[in-house]
Amino acid sequence: MIISLLILTVATAVAGFFAWRREPASLGRAFAFSTDQGLRLALRLPFSLVAASCFAELVPDGMTVSIMGPDTGLKGILLASLIGGLLPGGPIVSFPIAILLARDGAGGPQVIALITGWSVYAVNRVIAYELPIMGTRFVALRLLASSFVPPVSGILAGLLAGVIGWSIALQ
Protein backbone atom coordinates (compact mmCIF):
# COMPACT_ATOMS: atom_id res chain seq x y z
CA MET A 1 0.00 0.00 0.00
CA ILE A 2 2.83 2.40 0.90
CA ILE A 3 4.69 1.47 -2.29
CA SER A 4 1.55 2.03 -4.40
CA LEU A 5 1.20 5.45 -2.80
CA LEU A 6 4.84 6.20 -3.57
CA ILE A 7 4.55 5.09 -7.22
CA LEU A 8 1.38 7.14 -7.67
CA THR A 9 2.91 10.23 -6.08
CA VAL A 10 6.01 10.08 -8.29
CA ALA A 11 3.97 9.36 -11.44
CA THR A 12 1.58 12.23 -10.69
CA ALA A 13 4.48 14.61 -10.07
CA VAL A 14 6.18 13.59 -13.34
CA ALA A 15 2.95 13.85 -15.38
CA GLY A 16 2.20 17.16 -13.71
CA PHE A 17 5.63 18.49 -14.65
CA PHE A 18 5.26 17.52 -18.32
CA ALA A 19 1.70 18.90 -18.51
CA TRP A 20 2.88 22.15 -16.90
CA ARG A 21 5.84 22.45 -19.26
CA ARG A 22 3.61 21.91 -22.30
CA GLU A 23 0.88 24.28 -21.16
CA PRO A 24 0.62 25.63 -17.59
CA ALA A 25 -3.18 26.02 -17.86
CA SER A 26 -3.55 22.26 -18.37
CA LEU A 27 -2.82 21.74 -14.67
CA GLY A 28 -6.00 23.64 -13.79
CA ARG A 29 -8.06 21.63 -16.29
CA ALA A 30 -6.64 18.34 -15.01
CA PHE A 31 -7.43 19.39 -11.44
CA ALA A 32 -10.99 20.43 -12.36
CA PHE A 33 -11.56 17.12 -14.16
CA SER A 34 -10.20 15.10 -11.23
CA THR A 35 -12.29 17.03 -8.71
CA ASP A 36 -15.45 16.46 -10.72
CA GLN A 37 -14.70 12.74 -11.09
CA GLY A 38 -13.70 12.53 -7.44
CA LEU A 39 -16.97 14.07 -6.25
CA ARG A 40 -18.96 11.55 -8.29
CA LEU A 41 -16.83 8.74 -6.94
CA ALA A 42 -17.03 10.00 -3.35
CA LEU A 43 -20.82 9.76 -3.59
CA ARG A 44 -20.98 6.36 -5.29
CA LEU A 45 -18.03 4.41 -3.95
CA PRO A 46 -19.27 4.02 -0.34
CA PHE A 47 -22.52 2.48 -1.59
CA SER A 48 -20.81 0.20 -4.10
CA LEU A 49 -18.36 -0.98 -1.40
CA VAL A 50 -21.21 -1.64 1.05
CA ALA A 51 -23.12 -3.55 -1.67
CA ALA A 52 -20.06 -5.59 -2.64
CA SER A 53 -19.20 -6.37 1.01
CA CYS A 54 -22.79 -7.45 1.72
CA PHE A 55 -22.93 -9.68 -1.37
CA ALA A 56 -19.60 -11.17 -0.27
CA GLU A 57 -21.23 -12.08 3.07
CA LEU A 58 -24.05 -13.78 1.17
CA VAL A 59 -21.67 -16.01 -0.81
CA PRO A 60 -21.68 -19.35 1.03
CA ASP A 61 -18.45 -20.16 2.91
CA GLY A 62 -15.98 -22.00 0.74
CA MET A 63 -17.81 -21.32 -2.52
CA THR A 64 -15.20 -18.84 -3.80
CA VAL A 65 -12.40 -21.27 -2.94
CA SER A 66 -14.12 -24.19 -4.63
CA ILE A 67 -14.96 -22.24 -7.81
CA MET A 68 -11.84 -20.08 -8.26
CA GLY A 69 -9.42 -20.89 -5.46
CA PRO A 70 -5.68 -21.26 -6.11
CA ASP A 71 -6.09 -25.04 -6.54
CA THR A 72 -8.81 -24.84 -9.20
CA GLY A 73 -6.17 -24.48 -11.92
CA LEU A 74 -7.20 -24.07 -15.53
CA LYS A 75 -10.85 -24.82 -14.81
CA GLY A 76 -10.97 -22.03 -12.24
CA ILE A 77 -9.19 -19.65 -14.63
CA LEU A 78 -11.69 -20.39 -17.43
CA LEU A 79 -14.67 -20.02 -15.10
CA ALA A 80 -13.29 -16.77 -13.65
CA SER A 81 -12.83 -15.39 -17.19
CA LEU A 82 -16.49 -16.08 -18.00
CA ILE A 83 -17.79 -14.73 -14.68
CA GLY A 84 -15.67 -11.60 -15.22
CA GLY A 85 -17.22 -11.10 -18.65
CA LEU A 86 -20.69 -11.15 -17.12
CA LEU A 87 -19.90 -8.60 -14.38
CA PRO A 88 -21.97 -5.51 -15.12
CA GLY A 89 -20.84 -1.92 -14.96
CA GLY A 90 -17.58 -0.05 -14.79
CA PRO A 91 -14.53 -0.31 -12.52
CA ILE A 92 -16.52 1.03 -9.57
CA VAL A 93 -18.39 -2.30 -9.49
CA SER A 94 -15.85 -4.78 -10.79
CA PHE A 95 -12.76 -3.84 -8.76
CA PRO A 96 -14.47 -4.01 -5.34
CA ILE A 97 -15.93 -7.38 -6.38
CA ALA A 98 -12.49 -8.59 -7.51
CA ILE A 99 -10.80 -7.56 -4.26
CA LEU A 100 -13.52 -9.11 -2.11
CA LEU A 101 -13.37 -12.37 -4.09
CA ALA A 102 -9.58 -12.33 -3.63
CA ARG A 103 -9.94 -11.85 0.14
CA ASP A 104 -12.54 -14.61 0.16
CA GLY A 105 -9.98 -17.07 -1.20
CA ALA A 106 -9.85 -16.69 -4.99
CA GLY A 107 -6.39 -17.46 -6.44
CA GLY A 108 -4.18 -14.78 -8.01
CA PRO A 109 -4.28 -16.10 -11.61
CA GLN A 110 -8.04 -16.58 -11.25
CA VAL A 111 -8.53 -12.97 -10.10
CA ILE A 112 -6.43 -11.76 -13.04
CA ALA A 113 -8.53 -13.87 -15.44
CA LEU A 114 -11.66 -12.37 -13.84
CA ILE A 115 -10.49 -8.77 -14.28
CA THR A 116 -9.29 -9.43 -17.83
CA GLY A 117 -12.53 -11.25 -18.66
CA TRP A 118 -14.46 -8.23 -17.42
CA SER A 119 -12.23 -5.98 -19.59
CA VAL A 120 -12.31 -8.04 -22.77
CA TYR A 121 -15.68 -9.85 -22.95
CA ALA A 122 -17.55 -7.01 -21.18
CA VAL A 123 -21.10 -8.08 -22.05
CA ASN A 124 -22.40 -4.84 -20.58
CA ARG A 125 -20.10 -2.62 -22.66
CA VAL A 126 -20.71 -4.64 -25.82
CA ILE A 127 -24.47 -4.15 -25.58
CA ALA A 128 -24.33 -0.48 -24.58
CA TYR A 129 -21.56 0.80 -26.89
CA GLU A 130 -19.85 -1.65 -29.17
CA LEU A 131 -22.83 -3.26 -30.95
CA PRO A 132 -24.57 0.04 -31.78
CA ILE A 133 -21.36 1.81 -32.84
CA MET A 134 -19.24 -0.90 -34.45
CA GLY A 135 -21.82 -3.42 -35.66
CA THR A 136 -22.38 -7.15 -35.20
CA ARG A 137 -19.64 -8.48 -37.46
CA PHE A 138 -16.97 -6.33 -35.85
CA VAL A 139 -18.05 -7.44 -32.36
CA ALA A 140 -18.03 -11.08 -33.46
CA LEU A 141 -14.56 -10.68 -34.96
CA ARG A 142 -13.18 -8.91 -31.89
CA LEU A 143 -14.64 -11.43 -29.44
CA LEU A 144 -13.33 -14.34 -31.49
CA ALA A 145 -9.85 -12.82 -31.93
CA SER A 146 -9.48 -11.89 -28.25
CA SER A 147 -11.31 -14.82 -26.66
CA PHE A 148 -7.97 -16.36 -25.60
CA VAL A 149 -6.82 -13.20 -23.79
CA PRO A 150 -8.42 -13.56 -20.30
CA PRO A 151 -7.46 -17.19 -19.57
CA VAL A 152 -3.99 -16.76 -21.12
CA SER A 153 -3.37 -13.62 -19.03
CA GLY A 154 -4.25 -15.58 -15.88
CA ILE A 155 -1.98 -18.49 -16.85
CA LEU A 156 0.97 -16.27 -17.85
CA ALA A 157 0.64 -14.11 -14.73
CA GLY A 158 0.64 -17.23 -12.54
CA LEU A 159 3.79 -18.49 -14.29
CA LEU A 160 5.61 -15.15 -14.03
CA ALA A 161 4.66 -14.72 -10.37
CA GLY A 162 6.06 -18.17 -9.70
CA VAL A 163 9.30 -17.44 -11.54
CA ILE A 164 10.06 -14.10 -9.90
CA GLY A 165 8.58 -15.12 -6.56
CA TRP A 166 6.11 -12.25 -6.27
CA SER A 167 2.74 -12.78 -4.68
CA ILE A 168 -0.38 -12.09 -6.70
CA ALA A 169 -2.65 -13.60 -4.06
CA LEU A 170 -4.30 -10.86 -2.06
CA GLN A 171 -5.38 -12.46 1.21
Place this chain on the structure above:
Amino acid sequence: MSATREVTAKKPAARPLVDGSLIFFIALAAVAMVLVVWIKGPGPLTVALSHASGLMVSIAPLIALGLLLGGLARELADPKQIAPILGAQSGWAGLVLATALGAVTPGGPFAAFPIVYALFLAGADVGAVIAFLTAWSIIGIQRIVTWELPLLGHEFVFVRVITSLPLPIIAGALARLLARGPLAIDRPEYQGAAAARGKDST
Protein backbone atom coordinates in the same frame (compact mmCIF):
# COMPACT_ATOMS: atom_id res chain seq x y z
CA MET B 1 -6.58 22.96 -30.07
CA SER B 2 -7.19 24.79 -26.83
CA ALA B 3 -10.83 25.45 -27.82
CA THR B 4 -11.64 21.77 -28.29
CA ARG B 5 -9.79 20.92 -25.10
CA GLU B 6 -11.87 23.37 -23.15
CA VAL B 7 -15.03 21.78 -24.51
CA THR B 8 -13.95 18.30 -23.46
CA ALA B 9 -12.77 19.55 -20.09
CA LYS B 10 -16.08 21.23 -19.35
CA LYS B 11 -18.27 18.39 -20.56
CA PRO B 12 -18.19 16.22 -17.41
CA ALA B 13 -19.17 19.16 -15.21
CA ALA B 14 -22.42 19.47 -17.14
CA ARG B 15 -23.56 16.04 -15.95
CA PRO B 16 -25.67 16.29 -12.79
CA LEU B 17 -23.93 15.04 -9.67
CA VAL B 18 -26.99 13.08 -8.55
CA ASP B 19 -28.25 10.91 -11.38
CA GLY B 20 -29.68 7.49 -12.11
CA SER B 21 -26.43 5.67 -11.45
CA LEU B 22 -26.11 7.15 -7.93
CA ILE B 23 -29.68 6.10 -7.15
CA PHE B 24 -28.86 2.66 -8.55
CA PHE B 25 -25.86 2.30 -6.19
CA ILE B 26 -27.90 3.47 -3.18
CA ALA B 27 -30.67 1.00 -4.05
CA LEU B 28 -28.14 -1.78 -4.61
CA ALA B 29 -26.54 -1.16 -1.21
CA ALA B 30 -29.96 -1.03 0.49
CA VAL B 31 -31.11 -4.29 -1.12
CA ALA B 32 -27.80 -5.98 -0.26
CA MET B 33 -28.03 -4.87 3.39
CA VAL B 34 -31.63 -6.07 3.70
CA LEU B 35 -30.69 -9.43 2.16
CA VAL B 36 -27.76 -9.90 4.57
CA VAL B 37 -29.90 -9.14 7.65
CA TRP B 38 -32.73 -11.30 6.33
CA ILE B 39 -30.63 -14.34 5.40
CA LYS B 40 -27.67 -14.14 7.81
CA GLY B 41 -28.75 -11.77 10.59
CA PRO B 42 -27.37 -8.49 11.96
CA GLY B 43 -23.91 -9.85 12.91
CA PRO B 44 -22.67 -10.43 9.34
CA LEU B 45 -24.04 -7.01 8.39
CA THR B 46 -21.72 -5.41 10.96
CA VAL B 47 -18.83 -7.43 9.53
CA ALA B 48 -19.68 -6.31 5.99
CA LEU B 49 -20.01 -2.67 6.97
CA SER B 50 -16.68 -2.65 8.81
CA HIS B 51 -15.05 -4.33 5.78
CA ALA B 52 -16.47 -1.68 3.51
CA SER B 53 -15.47 1.27 5.70
CA GLY B 54 -11.96 -0.12 6.25
CA LEU B 55 -11.52 -0.53 2.49
CA MET B 56 -12.89 2.96 1.88
CA VAL B 57 -10.49 4.60 4.32
CA SER B 58 -7.44 2.76 3.02
CA ILE B 59 -8.05 3.36 -0.69
CA ALA B 60 -9.46 6.91 -0.62
CA PRO B 61 -6.10 8.76 -0.72
CA LEU B 62 -4.79 6.44 -3.45
CA ILE B 63 -7.87 6.88 -5.61
CA ALA B 64 -7.72 10.67 -5.17
CA LEU B 65 -4.12 10.63 -6.40
CA GLY B 66 -5.00 8.21 -9.22
CA LEU B 67 -7.78 10.53 -10.39
CA LEU B 68 -5.39 13.46 -10.49
CA LEU B 69 -2.96 11.39 -12.54
CA GLY B 70 -5.84 10.37 -14.84
CA GLY B 71 -6.73 14.02 -15.34
CA LEU B 72 -3.11 14.82 -16.22
CA ALA B 73 -2.98 11.86 -18.65
CA ARG B 74 -6.00 13.32 -20.47
CA GLU B 75 -4.04 16.53 -20.96
CA LEU B 76 -0.90 14.73 -22.16
CA ALA B 77 -2.54 12.24 -24.57
CA ASP B 78 -4.71 13.98 -27.14
CA PRO B 79 -6.75 11.41 -29.15
CA LYS B 80 -7.13 13.85 -32.05
CA GLN B 81 -3.37 13.84 -32.57
CA ILE B 82 -3.19 10.07 -32.19
CA ALA B 83 -5.83 9.04 -34.74
CA PRO B 84 -4.04 9.93 -38.01
CA ILE B 85 -0.81 8.20 -36.93
CA LEU B 86 -2.58 4.94 -36.24
CA GLY B 87 -4.63 5.14 -39.43
CA ALA B 88 -1.50 5.28 -41.55
CA GLN B 89 0.23 2.23 -40.01
CA SER B 90 0.16 -1.43 -40.92
CA GLY B 91 2.07 -4.66 -40.32
CA TRP B 92 3.43 -5.79 -36.95
CA ALA B 93 4.67 -2.26 -36.25
CA GLY B 94 1.10 -1.04 -36.71
CA LEU B 95 -0.18 -3.57 -34.16
CA VAL B 96 2.52 -2.60 -31.65
CA LEU B 97 1.76 1.08 -32.15
CA ALA B 98 -2.00 0.48 -31.87
CA THR B 99 -1.38 -1.40 -28.61
CA ALA B 100 0.70 1.45 -27.19
CA LEU B 101 -1.88 4.04 -28.23
CA GLY B 102 -4.75 1.99 -26.80
CA ALA B 103 -2.92 1.78 -23.48
CA VAL B 104 -2.50 5.54 -23.18
CA THR B 105 -6.01 6.43 -24.36
CA PRO B 106 -7.86 7.65 -21.28
CA GLY B 107 -11.56 7.56 -20.53
CA GLY B 108 -14.44 5.09 -20.44
CA PRO B 109 -16.27 3.48 -23.38
CA PHE B 110 -18.26 6.64 -24.03
CA ALA B 111 -14.97 8.36 -24.88
CA ALA B 112 -13.10 5.45 -26.48
CA PHE B 113 -15.65 4.04 -28.93
CA PRO B 114 -16.11 7.23 -30.94
CA ILE B 115 -12.30 7.29 -31.32
CA VAL B 116 -12.26 3.64 -32.39
CA TYR B 117 -15.00 4.26 -34.96
CA ALA B 118 -13.17 7.30 -36.30
CA LEU B 119 -9.94 5.29 -36.62
CA PHE B 120 -11.77 2.57 -38.50
CA LEU B 121 -13.40 5.06 -40.87
CA ALA B 122 -10.10 6.83 -41.41
CA GLY B 123 -8.62 3.62 -42.77
CA ALA B 124 -6.96 1.88 -39.81
CA ASP B 125 -7.09 -1.83 -40.49
CA VAL B 126 -9.35 -4.01 -38.41
CA GLY B 127 -6.43 -5.78 -36.69
CA ALA B 128 -4.99 -2.46 -35.51
CA VAL B 129 -8.43 -1.36 -34.29
CA ILE B 130 -8.86 -4.59 -32.32
CA ALA B 131 -5.32 -4.36 -30.89
CA PHE B 132 -6.14 -0.79 -29.85
CA LEU B 133 -9.43 -1.80 -28.18
CA THR B 134 -7.91 -4.80 -26.43
CA ALA B 135 -4.98 -2.73 -25.13
CA TRP B 136 -7.30 0.06 -23.99
CA SER B 137 -9.41 -2.44 -22.06
CA ILE B 138 -6.71 -4.62 -20.46
CA ILE B 139 -3.68 -2.34 -20.03
CA GLY B 140 -5.32 1.10 -20.09
CA ILE B 141 -2.99 3.23 -17.99
CA GLN B 142 -5.67 5.52 -16.63
CA ARG B 143 -7.71 2.63 -15.23
CA ILE B 144 -4.59 0.99 -13.83
CA VAL B 145 -3.51 4.06 -11.88
CA THR B 146 -7.01 5.03 -10.77
CA TRP B 147 -8.29 1.61 -9.75
CA GLU B 148 -5.93 -1.29 -9.95
CA LEU B 149 -2.84 0.13 -8.27
CA PRO B 150 -4.76 1.49 -5.26
CA LEU B 151 -6.98 -1.58 -4.81
CA LEU B 152 -4.75 -4.50 -5.78
CA GLY B 153 -1.21 -3.32 -5.12
CA HIS B 154 1.91 -2.92 -7.22
CA GLU B 155 3.08 -6.56 -7.27
CA PHE B 156 -0.27 -7.74 -8.64
CA VAL B 157 -0.38 -4.92 -11.19
CA PHE B 158 3.22 -5.43 -12.32
CA VAL B 159 2.79 -9.15 -12.91
CA ARG B 160 -0.56 -8.72 -14.66
CA VAL B 161 0.52 -5.87 -16.93
CA ILE B 162 3.87 -7.39 -17.97
CA THR B 163 2.24 -10.66 -18.99
CA SER B 164 -0.65 -8.87 -20.74
CA LEU B 165 1.56 -6.64 -22.90
CA PRO B 166 1.86 -9.00 -25.90
CA LEU B 167 -1.78 -10.15 -25.85
CA PRO B 168 -3.38 -7.19 -27.72
CA ILE B 169 -0.78 -7.59 -30.50
CA ILE B 170 -1.61 -11.29 -30.84
CA ALA B 171 -5.37 -10.52 -30.78
CA GLY B 172 -4.85 -7.96 -33.56
CA ALA B 173 -2.87 -10.44 -35.67
CA LEU B 174 -5.56 -13.10 -35.12
CA ALA B 175 -8.24 -10.60 -36.12
CA ARG B 176 -6.37 -9.93 -39.38
CA LEU B 177 -6.29 -13.66 -40.13
CA LEU B 178 -9.98 -14.08 -39.32
CA ALA B 179 -10.92 -11.00 -41.35
CA ARG B 180 -9.26 -12.59 -44.38
CA GLY B 181 -11.49 -15.63 -43.96
CA PRO B 182 -15.08 -16.00 -42.86
CA LEU B 183 -15.38 -12.74 -40.93
CA ALA B 184 -14.44 -10.20 -43.58
CA ILE B 185 -15.69 -6.76 -42.65
CA ASP B 186 -16.72 -4.06 -45.08
CA ARG B 187 -15.53 -0.69 -43.97
CA PRO B 188 -18.59 1.46 -43.24
CA GLU B 189 -19.30 3.97 -46.01
CA TYR B 190 -18.76 7.46 -44.68
CA GLN B 191 -19.14 10.53 -46.90
CA GLY B 192 -17.13 9.01 -49.68
CA ALA B 193 -13.97 8.63 -47.62
CA ALA B 194 -14.13 4.84 -47.52
CA ALA B 195 -15.06 4.59 -51.18
CA ALA B 196 -12.17 6.83 -52.17
CA ARG B 197 -9.74 4.74 -50.18
CA GLY B 198 -11.08 1.44 -51.52
CA LYS B 199 -10.59 -1.94 -49.93
CA ASP B 200 -6.83 -1.71 -49.72
CA SER B 201 -6.10 -2.77 -46.16
CA THR B 202 -6.68 -6.51 -46.57
